[in-house]
Amino acid sequence: MIRTITLFLALALAVPSIANAQLKVVTTTEDLGSLARDLGGDKVAVTALAKGYQDPHFVDPKPSFILAVSRADLLIVVGREMEIGWLPPLLTSSRNAKIQPGSKGYLDASATVKILEIPTGQITRAMGDVHPLGNPHYWLEPGNGRRMAQAIKDKLAELSPNDKAYFEQRYADFDQRLAAGEKRWDAAMAPYKGTKIVTYHRSWPNFMERFGLNVMGYVEPKPGIPPSPTHTIELIDEMKRQGAKLIVVEPYFDLKTPQAISNQIGGKVLVLAPSVGGSKEAADYIKLFDYDIAQLATALKQVTGK
């Protein structure tokens, strides 16, 4: 019996050393995971923690995540306090010095991107669940995607210098595909520049700014606060006044209130993927935009008649 237990423990402890030479990359979201896979190719093994169809603010710091983080050579985070509610206990419990903040294996993908909605002046929770460091949904903009990819490519090259040329080549390929995508997406959205829409949560400022849509209101009265009857009535009146017909909703929010608003204004509710994996079609970072833009263009055509 003792021999069996000893053998089991020896095998258990030996597992990490059996692993191959791939860099073990853990990302907090599937968007970062997609970029890491795109740039790292077969030199990396990527695990993304939060799924694309779950609210990235509310993720359980499950022990299975601790295991993944404990084995990581590189941890890539969205930052801007997006993961404040669940990442710190994972970092502490991981016992992994390589990926602690400030270490070589920790990358905050927000460091080089364009951040919107950085609050100024006094910030209180009366404003809802505001992010003091700016809106963390910055990945929904191809320019930021390029900057994130650059940062990931540089970090991979830093951790695996022998593969630098490989990562550079993959980045060049990604950049080319992204640039081609941008042309497609800009062309598809060109007829709808300036169209007023409503979104459920403030998930889309970078996306809407990039593609020229005007977000005139939100289903949530304040970030993170569920819709109230008073706010909903005010929003309906304002949408009627301004002629907004489209409500964009993330897949993890209830459709009841958006549907009620839509019925009142004769508009349309559209569920978009806010992240890779948010729908089956949004399988990687470029397909995320392909999917969202196609859905959005179709819906805008219906509500604007253009």
Place this chain on the structure above:
Amino acid sequence: MGMFRVRHGLVVAVLLVFGSAPAFAQAQPDARALQDQIDQLKKEFGERIAALEAKLAAAQTPMPPPTPDVVPATPPATAIGSQAPLGNAKVFNPDMSVIANFIGVAGKNDHSDQPSLGLSEVEAAFQAIVDPYARADFFLAASPEGLEVEEGFITFNTLPAGLLLKAGKMRAEFGKVNRMHTHILPWADRPLVTQNLVGGEEGISMPGVSVSRLIQNPALFLEATGEAYYGFGDVFASREDEKSKLTYVGRLRGYRDITEGTNIDIGGSYAFGPSAQDVDALPPSVNSNTELFGFDATFRYRPLRRAIYKRFQARTELVWSRPRSTGFVGERAFGYYGSGEYQFARRWFAGARYDQSAQALDPSLVDKGGSFFLTYWPSEFNQIRGQYRRTNYGDGVKANEFLFQMNFSIGAHGAHVF
């Protein structure tokens, strides 16, 4: 700027003194060449000093406020990140929060002296990373009994061999409820088994050292913890005359995802240390010990797409307690609870709990009870709970109570361990 001019002058003087000395022995054309070199050097130094002065002047000019929404076409590595309001010493302040637990009780309970209305606890938390090797967490609890350090410990999370070391005053890793602070309990009270066998509100909480390790294996998350404590509580109390006599706690926790939205969490705990209370069966001169065994199991369901609207959690903890000393094993007291909680809307939770526990000093007396509770969350920083509790104590006393609880917090409070 004055410094640069002085240096400029010195350089020229040094060049003139040392550079011109050999010139006396040389022909006139050499002197001219030397003069040309000096002029060239003067010119170069002049240009460099002018550039430095320009930089200094620019640095002294007040900078315009950052424009958050503007980004350079090809941003340098840190240019955009520095737009965040991080540029002052406050970033080194710990996360600070204050959480209040306000409780009201209505009904009759002859075994309880809980006031009708009371701010039973105010917890002040200070949490931060200490240095590249450790973090620290302090929780001060103010209650009608006074102010005390509920927990205050350092955690070394970058040790070799996958070890996690904690030192300070801590709630021991015994079961689930013992580790939980009041504001994260799903109930307005603690279960009977905790009250009778595991130290009540205080729980097993003493100064000590804790070492835990992940046992890496492909099948499940497995964590082993060993702890040693010296201190005084309701269950264990060290002897001042025997300082080497510590309380030891061990725990093995296993966890596995069943699907992406369901998981199972199972733990076994053991604690052994000097008893806080004398055992009648032993002569007063014999120091008695207490031995606790615990088993806990938690099942969670939280569909990821609907995570903010729906979740279910079922949990049970079983505890066996018995006094022990050399050549003596006392009667075992057993208790447990089973609890379920269901979130049925974004802000609403409902649940029930069944309690049963023998009393530690007289296991023949078994207390039984049950509760129904309903919780409303105006936000994640504020929760309001109502709980109906019925208790049949082992001595025949019956209690029917309604508890009303408000938990509210301000500030930044660190995320809790799952």
